[in-house]
Amino acid sequence: MSETEQQQEWTPIHGEPYRSVPYRPARMPEAESLAHAAELRERMRERRTVRQFAPDPVPAQVVRDAIACAATAPSGAHQQPWTFVLVQDPEVRRRIREAAEHEERVSYDGRLGEEWLAALRPLGTDEVKPHLTDAPALIVVFQQRYWLGEDGTKHKHYYVDESVGIAVGMLLSALHLSGLAALIHTPSPMRFLSQVLGRPENEKAFAVIPVGYPAPDCQVPDLVRKSLDQVLVEV
Ligand code: IYR
Numbered sequence: 001m002s003e004t005e006q007q008q009e010w011t012p013i014h015g016e017p018y019r020s021v022p023y024r025p026a027r028m029p030e031a032e033s034l035a036h037a038a039e040l041r042e043r044m045r046e047r048r049t050v051r052q053f054a055p056d057p058v059p060a061q062v063v064r065d066a067i068a069c070a071a072t073a074p075s076g077a078h079q080q081p082w083t084f085v086l087v088q089d090p091e092v093r094r095r096i097r098e099a100a101e102h103e104e105r106v107s108y109d110g111r112l113g114e115e116w117l118a119a120l121r122p123l124g125t126d127e128v129k130p131h132l133t134d135a136p137a138l139i140v141v142f143q144q145r146y147w148l149g150e151d152g153t154k155h156k157h158y159y160v161d162e163s164v165g166i167a168v169g170m171l172l173s174a175l176h177l178s179g180l181a182a183l184i185h186t187p188s189p190m191r192f193l194s195q196v197l198g199r200p201e202n203e204k205a206f207a208v209i210p211v212g213y214p215a216p217d218c219q220v221p222d223l224v225r226k227s228l229d230q231v232l233v234e235v
Contacts, residue, residue, distance in 0.1 A: 012147070013078065014155060043177060048220045050181035051125070053135040053212040060088065062178045063137055063211055070171035076159030081144040082167050082206075085197050088137050092196065096140075096208065097132035099192040100185075104129060107188060123221050131183055135210035140193055141168055142203040154202070164206050175211055182211050 028036075067084045075081060087093055104127035108117070132138065143164040146154045157163075168184065175182045187193075190205035199205075 010080075012155075044173065045225075047172070047176040048181070049183050050212075050214045050218060050220065051131050051183055052215040052218040053131050053181065053210060054215045055134055055136065056213055057136045058180055058212055060086070060137070062180060063139065063175070066171055066174035066178055066180070067139065069174035070167045073163065073167035073170050075163035075167070076157065079144075079147070079157045079163070081147075081157040081160045082164050083142040083144060083199070083203055084171075085140040085142065085199070086137060087140060087197070090133070093133050093135075093138055095196050096138065096193065097129055099196060100129050100132055100187040100208070101127055103187050103189060103192070122223065129185070129187075131185070131210040132208070134215070135183075135212040137211045139171070139209040139211060140197060141171075141206045141209065142194075142199055143206045144202050145204055146202050148200075148202055168207060168209075171209070175209075180211050181214050182209050184209055 063086060067086065070084065071080065071082065073080075073082075087096070108127040112120070141164065143160050144157060145160060146157050149155060172182055172184065185208045187208065190208075193199070193205035193208065194201075194203065
């Protein structure tokens, strides 16, 4: 982030003329670039989705910094259509767990359908969601489907799913690289999150991300990632 960006307060740029500032980052020497890329690849390979958390607190500033990283994501028309709600209050986490487990019970009892349940079997998930109260922090990500002008006019946001998806990817990377474990949890339907957290009508819940340290006896499913050859096509 440039100094200009840090000093200026955000205001909507909708309909403003194009303005530009110079961008001249120092070019990284190739050897350094290769070393960073290889190290990052290895560190990202070590990330696992965690569902069993230790109750130990996490440094809240690490989570805030990770959210700040996520909020640097590119977005459709630079509309930054996201809100991150950091929940540490145990009573609010308890209410989120109760409502999520209610929805999940219906899902696992048949709403998902046999094909979906079969796809989930190797992950070992079920309707019991202890991570929502065991993890010391939850980040509830909302997507802003539109923004409300001061006069109450609704302005459309563009590529909201893509923008928020990119930001969440950056958030998961930042949390992992800062030493914290996380889970992307998508109870469905998620409307209860707007009610519990009192979010406005232009916001729709996107995911709940429990954050913490893995429990001492944490287990993760024995999964294999696709190799680079299987995901990369070079033309
Ligand atoms: N939301 C449910 C089901 C679930 C769905 C997918 I796709 C997953 O990758 C994992 C779980 C749950 O959280 O259990």
